[in-house]
Amino acid sequence: MTAPDLGARRARPAARGLTPAGSDPLQTGTLVLSPHFDDAALSIGGALEAGAFPDPVCIYSVFGVSNYTRNRFHAGWRRVTSLRRREEKRYAAALGAICAFAEFQEAALRIGSDFPSLFRCRGNAYPLKPARFDRAMRDIVLEYRPRLLLCALGIGDHWDHLLVYRAVRKMRLGLRLPVLFYEDLPYAERLGPHSVERTVALLGPRFHSITIPIDLDAKCAGLTCYASQLGNDDTHRVRKYAWDLAKRTGAKGPSERLWTSTPAIIAL
Numbered sequence: 234m235t236a237p238d239l240g241a242r243r244a245r246p247a248a249r250g251l252t253p254a255g256s257d258p259l260q261t262g263t264l265v266l267s268p269h270f271d272d273a274a275l276s277i278g279g280a281l282e283a284g285a286f287p288d289p290v291c292i293y294s295v296f297g298v299s300n301y302t303r304n305r306f307h308a309g310w311r312r313v314t315s316l317r318r319r320e321e322k323r324y325a326a327a328l329g330a331i332c333a334f335a336e337f338q339e340a341a342l343r344i345g346s347d348f349p350s351l352f353r354c355r356g357n358a359y360p361l362k363p364a365r366f367d368r369a370m371r372d373i374v375l376e377y378r379p380r381l382l383l384c385a386l387g388i389g390d391h392w393d394h395l396l397v398y399r400a401v402r403k404m405r406l407g408l409r410l411p412v413l414f415y416e417d418l419p420y421a422e423r424l425g426p427h428s429v430e431r432t433v434a435l436l437g438p439r440f441h442s443i444t445i446p447i448d449l450d451a452k453c454a455g456l457t458c459y460a461s462q463l464g465n466d467d468t469h470r471v472r473k474y475a476w477d478l479a480k481r482t483g484a485k486g487p488s489e490r491l492w493t494s495t496p497a498i499i500a501l
């Protein structure tokens with residue numbers, strides 16, 4: 234397979250408000266915590282493609298062990314994991330980003346692959362004791378020491394997304410680090426932009442949004458890296474939501490939306 238043409242990475246100035254000022258000189262680049270392999274591409278692939286965040290960008294797949302391919306769970310997780318890591322590497326390479334994987338098993342391997350197991354309906358979904366998982370997330374951030382951290386909001390209530398979101402909200406790192414939370418696709422599309430706003434309002438009163446215009450065709454070209462996971466219906470959802478956001482926010486064209494606490498730079 235040849236890499237899809239994602240276009241030359243454009244040397245646009247960073248989008249306004251997304252480059253933090255005054256961070257520690259030892260902090261570099263952007264760390265994207267992606268619960269699963271394709272979450273960053275689905276949710277913020279347009280902003281990544283536009284070069285909206287400080288370089289170098291590292292996409293860190295937290296639940297880096299998987300038994301899932303499109304519409305199916307498999308007994309042989311090693312082959313699936315290897316296939317999915319290849320797809321992720323190919324996507325990151327086309328963007329000029331780094332990718333890394335933690336060795337946590339995703340929810341289907343820990344607690345079952347039926348719908349109630351994967352989403353917030355029952356049981357203890359931690360891959361290991363909550364405090365240890367939270368510490369592991371903190372260690373990843375401290376090891377990378379980024380200038381900017383991106384994390385899923387947990388829209389859709391998938392256990393793995395919620396665990397990463399909660400770990401980040403609880404982190405105390407002793408460094409100044411802005412955190413931007415992204416809307417989890419495809420789940421956000423099912424809710425719609427207005428319901429997403431209501432969900433975010435429940436997370437705390439101090440969140441405000443940043444809408445980023447994107448090149449939707451370039452984003453969707455990136456999604457073709459994930460042949461084992463994504464099909465036309467997923468691309469359709471991504472396209473629809475980008476335009477739904479434009480209508481909702483008054484943006485001139487297809488967009489992605491990030492959320493942050495006020496003020497934008499918070500000390501974790």
Ligand SMILES: [Zn+2]
Pocket residue numbers: 268269272391394
């Ligand atoms: Zn996911």
